[in-house]
Amino acid sequence: MKQPIHVAIIMDGNGRYGIKKFNNRNKGHHKGLLNTFKIIEYCIKIKINFLTLYTFSNENWLRPKKEIDSLFKLFRHFYVKKFHLLNKMNAVIKFIGSRNNLPKDIKKIIKIVENKTKNNKGMQICFALNYGSRQEIINAFNKKYLIKSKIDEKLFSSLLYTKEVPDPDLLIRTGGYQRLSNFLLWQLSYSELFFLKKTWPEFNTRDLDKILYQYYLIRRNFGGISE
Numbered sequence: 760m761k762q763p764i765h766v767a768i769i770m771d772g773n774g775r776y777g778i779k780k781f782n783n784r785n786k787g788h789h790k791g792l793l794n795t796f797k798i799i800e801y802c803i804k805i806k807i808n809f810l811t812l813y814t815f816s817n818e819n820w821l822r823p824k825k826e827i828d829s830l831f832k833l834f835r836h837f838y839v840k841k842f843h844l845l846n847k848m849n850a851v852i853k854f855i856g857s858r859n860n861l862p863k864d865i866k867k868i869i870k871i872v873e874n875k876t877k878n879n880k881g882m883q884i885c886f887a888l889n890y891g892s893r894q895e896i897i898n899a900f901n902k903k904y905l906i907k908s909k910i911d912e913k914l915f916s917s918l919l920y921t922k923e924v925p926d927p928d929l930l931i932r933t934g935g936y937q938r939l940s941n942f943l944l945w946q947l948s949y950s951e952l953f954f955l956k957k958t959w960p961e962f963n964t965r966d967l968d969k970i971l972y973q974y975y976l977i978r979r980n981f982g983g984i985s986e
Contacts, residue, residue: 763928765809772934772958817891849881855920856890
């Protein structure tokens with residue numbers, strides 16, 4: 760079966776799930792975090808090469824401070840409970856996005872995790888943290904002015920956070936909305952897009968298998984003509 764090399768996921772709907780089930784957005788984020796590890800484990804099992812997860816966007820700073828603090832508390836919990844397990848699974852862990860505005864201890868955790876896993880040989884997991892695609896593109900243009908070479912797609916791609924990663928073959932977004940929300944705008948130009956009404960805590964491996972089968976049935980022409 761034709762397997763995607765790179766899967767990207769917008770893990771949307773945690774807060775709404777929390778309100779619906781517990782009348783508490785933060786509990787929804789906690790359930791979403793538990794589900795994230797399950798999906799990562801499954802992607803490692805079925806040998807997906809690259810997995811990029813939209814974890815915290817530039818725009819998420821507009822949320823109430825209490826919710827932001829809770830999200831970073833969950834990140835710290837994930838580090839203590841799960842990152843060592845991913846290291847044992849031979850996963851390479853990277854973070855894309857701006858390090859500006861992040862708490863000092865979060866920056867330290869990022870550095871520790873990337874250094875500890877950089878020589879692993881398994882699936883690469885990329886957490887988009889404090890990430891915004893428009894800012895990424897602006898940053899790339901600013902870097903371009905330091906380079907005398909004529910700009911082309913290859914050069915421009917090399918200036919992005921994802922310079923060492925192939926573009927996603929497919930994007931999955933849970934939560935019911937059909938938009939990209941400033942996520943990998945350059946990289947998703949030829950990705951197959953799948954939108955689900957299920958919120959992220961409700962998304963499971965069966966849902967992923969169904970999407971992978973639909974992806975298998977798609978003939979990807981990248982602007983060419985089907986035979």
